[in-house]
Amino acid sequence: MKILINITILFYALSTAGYIFYLFFQKNFLHKIGFYLLATGFLFHTSFIGYRFIQIGYMPFYSLHETLLIAGWAIACVFLAFQYKFHLKILGVYAAPLAALITTTAYFLPKEPAQAQKVFKSFWLIFHVIVIFMGDASFALACGLGILYLLQENAIKNKNHGFFFRRLPSLDLLDTTGYACIVAGFTMLTLGLVTGFVYAKTIWGRFWGWDPKEVWSGITWLLYAALLHERLAVGWRGRKSAIMSIIGFAVLLFTFLGVNFFLQGHHGVFTQW
Amino acid sequence: MLDIVLIGLNHKTAPIELRECLAFSKDETAAALETFKDYPAINEAILFSTCNRIEILMTAEDKSHAIVDAKNFLSTVKQVPPEKFEENIYIHHGDEAVRHIFRVASSLDSMVLGEPQILGQIKAAYYTATMKKTSGVILNRLLHRTFFVAKRIRTETGIGDHAVSISYAAIELGRKIFGTLEDKKVLLIGAGEMAELAVEHLIRNKAADIFVANRTFERAVEIANRFKGKAIRFEEITNCLQLVDIIISSTGSPDFIIKREHLKGVMRSRRNRPLFFIDIAVPRDIDPEINRLANSYVYDIDDLKGVIEENIEDRNKEAIRAERIVDEAVIHFRQWYESLDVIPTIIDLRKKMENIAESEIKKTLHSLNHLSDDDCRAIYKMTNAFIKKVLHNPTFFLKSNGCHGNKSLYLDITRKLFKLDD
Numbered sequence: 269m270k271i272l273i274n275i276t277i278l279f280y281a282l283s284t285a286g287y288i289f290y291l292f293f294q295k296n297f298l299h300k301i302g303f304y305l306l307a308t309g310f311l312f313h314t315s316f317i318g319y320r321f322i323q324i325g326y327m328p329f330y331s332l333h334e335t336l337l338i339a340g341w342a343i344a345c346v347f348l349a350f351q352y353k354f355h356l357k358i359l360g361v362y363a364a365p366l367a368a369l370i371t372t373t374a375y376f377l378p379k380e381p382a383q384a385q386k387v388f389k390s391f392w393l394i395f396h397v398i399v400i401f402m403g404d405a406s407f408a409l410a411c412g413l414g415i416l417y418l419l420q421e422n423a424i425k426n427k428n429h430g431f432f433f434r435r436l437p438s439l440d441l442l443d444t445t446g447y448a449c450i451v452a453g454f455t456m457l458t459l460g461l462v463t464g465f466v467y468a469k470t471i472w473g474r475f476w477g478w479d480p481k482e483v484w485s486g487i488t489w490l491l492y493a494a495l496l497h498e499r500l501a502v503g504w505r506g507r508k509s510a511i512m513s514i515i516g517f518a519v520l521l522f523t524f525l526g527v528n529f530f531l532q533g534h535h536g537v538f539t540q541w
Numbered sequence: 542m543l544d545i546v547l548i549g550l551n552h553k554t555a556p557i558e559l560r561e562c563l564a565f566s567k568d569e570t571a572a573a574l575e576t577f578k579d580y581p582a583i584n585e586a587i588l589f590s591t592c593n594r595i596e597i598l599m600t601a602e603d604k605s606h607a608i609v610d611a612k613n614f615l616s617t618v619k620q621v622p623p624e625k626f627e628e629n630i631y632i633h634h635g636d637e638a639v640r641h642i643f644r645v646a647s648s649l650d651s652m653v654l655g656e657p658q659i660l661g662q663i664k665a666a667y668y669t670a671t672m673k674k675t676s677g678v679i680l681n682r683l684l685h686r687t688f689f690v691a692k693r694i695r696t697e698t699g700i701g702d703h704a705v706s707i708s709y710a711a712i713e714l715g716r717k718i719f720g721t722l723e724d725k726k727v728l729l730i731g732a733g734e735m736a737e738l739a740v741e742h743l744i745r746n747k748a749a750d751i752f753v754a755n756r757t758f759e760r761a762v763e764i765a766n767r768f769k770g771k772a773i774r775f776e777e778i779t780n781c782l783q784l785v786d787i788i789i790s791s792t793g794s795p796d797f798i799i800k801r802e803h804l805k806g807v808m809r810s811r812r813n814r815p816l817f818f819i820d821i822a823v824p825r826d827i828d829p830e831i832n833r834l835a836n837s838y839v840y841d842i843d844d845l846k847g848v849i850e851e852n853i854e855d856r857n858k859e860a861i862r863a864e865r866i867v868d869e870a871v872i873h874f875r876q877w878y879e880s881l882d883v884i885p886t887i888i889d890l891r892k893k894m895e896n897i898a899e900s901e902i903k904k905t906l907h908s909l910n911h912l913s914d915d916d917c918r919a920i921y922k923m924t925n926a927f928i929k930k931v932l933h934n935p936t937f938f939l940k941s942n943g944c945h946g947n948k949s950l951y952l953d954i955t956r957k958l959f960k961l962d963d
Binding site: 420424425427429433437438439440441502503504505506507508 | 714716717718719720721809811812813814815832835836838840844847848851
């Protein structure tokens with residue numbers, strides 16, 4: 269069944285090509301092709317993960333290979349959902365290569381799964397992981413939108429109406445979509461943390477254990493909470509909001525990968541080589 | 542064979558004073574077309590008159606005669622001696638006339654390349670001509686092709702993309718900032734043609750309230766009434782900044798009217814919703830430092846001109862592609878036009894008959910194996926004679942002058958009846 273993952277990568281790569289052509293030639297059918305290719309790739313991706321689940325009996329996320337596969341899957345999933353809702357065609361130029369890149373990276377990593385432990389088979393854990401990944405993917409999109417916002421704002425402020433000005437949508441659309449991504453991501457992250465606490469309680473008998481992963485997740489959560497609070501209270505929007513969503517995502521990346529590589533903790537097993 | 546002839550003058554060949562003297566209003570056009578019936582050399586005619594051009598498109602048996610008639614027509618109807626416009630006139634015939642009308646309708650010949658009004662004006666002129674029945678088979682076909690070509694150029698090239706006027710450029714920028722201009726509130730400071738045009742565009746884009754400020758309050762009230770807006774006093778401008786989204790300024794003030802310090806506190810109470818300043822005044826009304834503030838954007842007249850120049854360059858590039866489409870369309874039209882001649886039509890008709898006969902004979906002989914070669918030859922002979930007899934009268938009719946001088950109409954009908962153009 270390894271063929272499924274090859275097909276997935278092929279479709280993601282083709283979708284990336286479709287979106288890049290769209291970026292240059294601005295023909296509507298190109299982004300439609302990109303969208304459908306990505307959706308097809310996503311179906312193969314889903315069936316691959318489903319197949320692994322049935323084969324090994326638990327959710328496959330116990331090595332860096334497997335977690336990245338899930339991360340790529342979550343990005344494709346969240347992008348498809350947002351694209352369906354907001355019709356922000358140009359975002360595919362960011363999301364499709366990202367999904368392709370992560371999935372390809374996963375493909376080249378060693379594939380031996382960790383020994384299945386009893387702790388892996390809890391409903392809370394599966395829910396915890398899926399929700400967290402969905403949240404992370406939303407934040408990844410928010411970061412992309414933040415970058416696009418800064419590019420477009422720079423073009424408008426500096427009166428430099430070149431390549432990006434013509435192709436990027438209005439500042440307002442970029443800003444509101446980015447905000448929607450952050451709200452969605454924050455909701456998921458909160459849910460993920462809560463299920464994580466519940467799970468920790470059932471396994472280790474405590475909600476919070478000052479594990480580095482827990483601490484950094486808390487920091488990430490506080491950062492996005494601050495961003496949302498400022499937006500609701502004093503109307504933080506535009507540039508500041510865009511920069512914050514990029515910083516937020518950098519911290520998130522560190523929480524996801526950096527903590528496991530540089531710090532010790534009970535999440536370490538999930539990113540082992 | 543009828544010739545297509547176009548005679549006219551436009552903004553490149555004639556000064557505005559002359560164009561004014563020769564221009565036709567809509568009613569005048571209709572009346573003028575009536576009088577074409579007094580000029581027998583002109584078979585079909587359409588008259589276009591816009592502020593930039595006056596053109597007569599016609600078909601005629603004898604083109605030099607028709608040109609003289611058209612000039613006489615212009616000078617009698619408009620009471621301008623012919624020598625006054627003799628030098629400003631251009632004359633095209635055949636392919637060149639076809640190309641010219643295609644280019645005009647696609648706005649390749651306009652003062653502002655790619656402007657969209659001209660096609661509508663030509664459609665209206667054509668409508669008037671069909672009402673007055675001065676347009677016939679050839680011009681009908683030509684005009685339908687013209688509309689098709691113009692539409693194709695508009696959709697396939699970017700000739701009409703991106704604004705080339707100051708007020709439109711400002712609107713396009715507004716869209717890039719706000720997404721939609723619907724329900725955006727506008728403040729107009731001062732007055733002026735360009736500024737008011739921009740306000741009109743905004744209203745057409747469903748902008749919400751319009752506020753008008755002016756040094757003299759009476760003037761503000763007067764302008765506000767025109768836009769169904771609200772007049773405010775000049776001192777109220779700073780307060781108004783909390784409400785509005787787009788500010789268009791065009792005053793004669795030597796100093797900045799809105800300075801950076803005026804914006805202090807405003808952004809906070811607006812909850813950082815974006816502000817877009819369009820400064821059309823020289824010297825400038827809006828402090829350019831404001832552009833540095835978060836979520837506020839300032840464009841002055843030079844910035845807007847820069848935008849337009851880029852857009853014009855883009856349109857020029859697109860025009861090259863448009864010319865290619867025109868070339869193609871001219872060739873297509875010529876093929877149809879040439880087929881309207883008597884001889885090709887008769888040949889096509891005969892070929893069509895022969896093809897049908899040939900295939901039917903083959904089908905029949907296939908099941909009649911007992912016939913000798915001589916018998917077969919006799920059948921062929923009979924069929925040919927039959928075709929000849931059938932086509933005798935139509936051929937004679939088309940060749941002779943039995944068509945009452947409306948040969949192209951009958952040729953066109955013949956081609957349609959027998960589907961000769963496939």
